Amino acid sequence: MDATRDIEALIGLMARLPGLGPRSARRAVLHLIKKRDTQLLPLAQLLADVGRTVRACLNCGNLSTGDICAICDSAKRQTGLICVVEDVADLWAMERAKVFHGRYHVLGGTLSPLDDVGPDDLHIPKLRDRIAAEGVTEVILALNATVEGQTTAHYVAQELAPTGVAISGLAQGVPIGGELDYLDDGTLRAALSARKAF
């Protein structure tokens, strides 16, 4: 069954995507084959294009088609302010929210001894270089509010201390629309201890 060999291989690759298992990969592949001209071929083309052109920005680690990404390259972004994120997905989340107008620095992960991710695997030296080179006055650590994220935040803060730059972190508390009854104890404790005058 020669048709099946390629299709099986395709299903195998699709099943390795996060959020897809063997069953949904099969459905997705059949869907693509049925929509050959409108979906399968455009998808193949776009994947090839992205694979050929997209790489990491040499400055911040964001995805880019050139050496320097559009955000680092933009004259419209506020200078002197760097938001440190773990991953490009987090950078996208910040951009979607349209609340930050400075530049980013993608660490490329969090410290995780169990996964064998140490300080050398994160892009911290480059961040230190940028603080001097770009005249940065504040670094915002926008890392996930998880144990790994916060451990990494502390480590980065320590590493940046000698530069004298102001370092801040995202506020923790009750999310907008959050109902107290559904919040975990940690969030309630953080929200209470960081309470503000009304």
Next chain:
Amino acid sequence: MDATRDIEALIGLMARLPGLGPRSARRAVLHLIKKRDTQLLPLAQLLADVGRTVRACLNCGNLSTGDICAICDSAKRQTGLICVVEDVADLWAMERAKVFHGRYHVLGGTLSPLDDVGPDDLHIPKLRDRIAAEGVTEVILALNATVEGQTTAHYVAQELAPTGVAISGLAQGVPIGGELDYLDDGTLRAALSARKAF
């Protein structure tokens, strides 16, 4: 943001796959970009290959790289027995179970007036031709046990009646491992009325 344009387009296409939404499409695309050489490029290549080579078997509607699929072409498959399925996914399910050794006929859908699918959209004339051409003695209607599936089964049975071929349908009842407490009324009714001597 030129990198973002292609990536956004890619996320848009991925999000149209069944089982993926915008969020999981974003995750999948980032995952692929990170695994450029081991996953993204092979996926692009395989999609292009499948898009170029895979088409419907002229005989049964199964996926194939040639005019006639491997199952129709195989001398090992039992002749005279055709299993009618709605979709290639159902054909795959039967093949995975390794319980059927005849040939298939893919209808390409079920009758669904609301979705504007009428008898002319199903591959019934070809099925009628095959019954004569292949000396078929039995047609098994392996359609889904849904209203659409069963309506279609009745329609197909009616259409095939003049050929005099034996027509059967899959048995309905309690699935293996099924617990009565979790079964719907319809299944219990079908299982009871089709009860067998013990």
